[in-house]
Amino acid sequence: MENKLANPGPLGLLGFGMSTILLNIHNAGFFPISAMLLSMGIFFGGFAQVIVGIMEFKKGNTFGMTAFLSYGFFWLILCAIWIFPDLGIVKGAKTEGAYMGWFLLIWGIYSFFMWIGTFNKSKTLKFVFMNVWILFFLLAIHNWTGSESIGIIAGYVGIICGSSAVYLAMAEILEETLGKRLLPF
Numbered sequence: 366m367e368n369k370l371a372n373p374g375p376l377g378l379l380g381f382g383m384s385t386i387l388l389n390i391h392n393a394g395f396f397p398i399s400a401m402l403l404s405m406g407i408f409f410g411g412f413a414q415v416i417v418g419i420m421e422f423k424k425g426n427t428f429g430m431t432a433f434l435s436y437g438f439f440w441l442i443l444c445a446i447w448i449f450p451d452l453g454i455v456k457g458a459k460t461e462g463a464y465m466g467w468f469l470l471i472w473g474i475y476s477f478f479m480w481i482g483t484f485n486k487s488k489t490l491k492f493v494f495m496n497v498w499i500l501f502f503l504l505a506i507h508n509w510t511g512s513e514s515i516g517i518i519a520g521y522v523g524i525i526c527g528s529s530a531v532y533l534a535m536a537e538i539l540e541e542t543l544g545k546r547l548l549p550f
Contacts, residue, residue, distance in 0.1 A: 368454055369505070369543045370420075370423070370424060372537065372541065373416075373417040373420035373424070373429075373433075374417070374421070374429055374458070374534075374537060375386055375420060375533075375534035375535075375538045376413060376417050376534075377413065377417030377418070377421075377429070377433040377437075378430075378533050378534035378537075379409075379412050379413075379530075379531060379534045380409045380410050380411075380413035380414045380417065381410065381414060381433075381436055381527070381530050382527040382528065382529070382530030382531035382532075382533075383405065383409060383531060384406050384408075384409055384410030384440060384527070385410070385523055385524075385526055385527030385529065385530065386407050386523070386524055386525075386527035386528060387402050387405055387527075387533070388402060388406065388523065389402070389500075389519070389520045389521070389522070389523025389524045389526070389527060390520065390524060391518025391520070392504070392516055392517070392519050392520030393518065393521055393523075393524065394513075394516075394517055395468060398447060400453075401504045403444050403447065403448065404440075406440045406443060406444045407441060407444045409461075410436075410437070410440035411437050411438070411441035411444065412437070413437070414433045414436055414437030414440065415433070415434055415437035415438065416437075417429075417433040417437070418430050418431075418432070418433035418434030418435075419434070419436055421433055421501045425506070428479075428482055428486075431479070432479055435475065435479075446460050446465075446468075449495050462508040462509065463508065463509055464513060465508040466504075466505045466506070466507075466508035466509040467505070468502050469502075469504045469505040469508060469513060470501070470502070470505040472501045472528075473498050473500075473501030473504075473505060474498075474500040476494060476497040476498035476501055477498040477503035479494055479497075479498075480495050480497070480498050482494075482495035487533070488550065489529060489531060489532065489533045489550040490550075491532060492529050493526060493530045494528045496522055496525055496526035496529065497526055498521075498531075499522055500522045500523045500526055500533070503515055503519035503521045503522060504516075504517060507519055509512075526539065532548070532550075533550050535548065536548035536550040537550070538550070
């Protein structure tokens with residue numbers, strides 16, 4: 366009897382994509398960070414992707430495991446960076462822009478190498494990861510310079526990035542559900 370496991374990838378892509386869209390609507394200047402964004406980041410961007418990463422481990426998918434666990438923990442870390450100062454944790458001082466720039470640069474470098482890892486994968490996945498590393502570099506520059514224009518550009522790049530991840534998730538779900546490729550990816 367065949368033990369067929371479901372593909373956890375679309376869930377992880379949705380957690381990444383939908384959270385990224387919301388964060389970058391904020392980065393583009395449309396609304397402030399609120400409990401909605403923090404909750405989305407912690408639960409769908411964070412926990413859901415971590416669960417998906419563990420499921421990808423079980424499937425033997427090193428790339429998927431690494432990507433979903435890393436970006437899931439990125440969301441948890443980012444939300445903690447925003448929340449800890451308000452909780453009065455002794456070492457939880459607000460992170461200044463220059464330090465956030467270095468944090469984001471490290472994630473940009475990681476994302477650049479993950480993008481290289483997509484070169485034998487679908488065009489849409491390559492597009493998602495290309496936009497992720499560009500987004501992180503733009504956000505790092507924004508945090509270092511304080512340039513509102515770069516922050517807004519980053520926001521729009523992030524909206525495109527998150528939307529492409531949602532698109533890929535839906536394309537994979539519809540293909541499996543309908544038994545044929547409805548959306549190219």
